Amino acid sequence: MRLSPRYGREVEIEFFDRAADAVAMELLGKLLIRFRDNKPLGGMIVETEAYFGEEDPASRASKGGKIKDLMYREPGYILVYMVHANWLLNIVTGPSEKVSAVLIRAIEPMIGIPEMMDNRGVYEIRKLTSGPGKVTKALDINDEFNRYRVNSEDSPIKILYYIDYEWDEIGRSHRIGVSKDLEEPFRFYIKNNEFVSRV
DNA sequence: AGGAAGATCTACT
């Protein structure tokens, strides 16, 4: 791992216009910032999952309904929907002619920790954002965010360069909680990071 | 009306 040469800069929109697994892997080590009333909340992304199109049985694209339609928008769009009473934060990826998306499963809390703790009603740092439903609750994110695109001026969510990880510092496993998974594992996480939802 | 859905919390072997 090393500090990214682009540290602090916003990730370009082209970054998201690639297959979900590549984006999911490279999103690790990026900063996820959510601005609430001009105050930043967030931290470093430490766990993600890739979801694909209609051929992926675990993907919303294979299920129909309005979430599917939202998934067909341009790369970089925020995609939030509810599962088991939890909002889950995704970012639409590409390439443009093929649908896919990346689920943000966990971040390492860094910015606005007291506020995030209040949002969650949890004051133990390791339990604060170590799961997709925990992340959205800590960052106060819901389906109203579906109208934003991460690189647009008015977006309350931003993705910034921070740390670059090497391939051997990244762990891989099957996606968590899905009833019908693909053969290839599509969950990515930073090894030895204590804020992943599980090892 | 019924059931599934990328989850979380609690309470323990």
Next chain:
DNA sequence: GTAGATCTTCCTA
């Protein structure tokens, strides 16, 4: 670490 109850929304019959 796992087991079971429970959370809410929306799709399909």
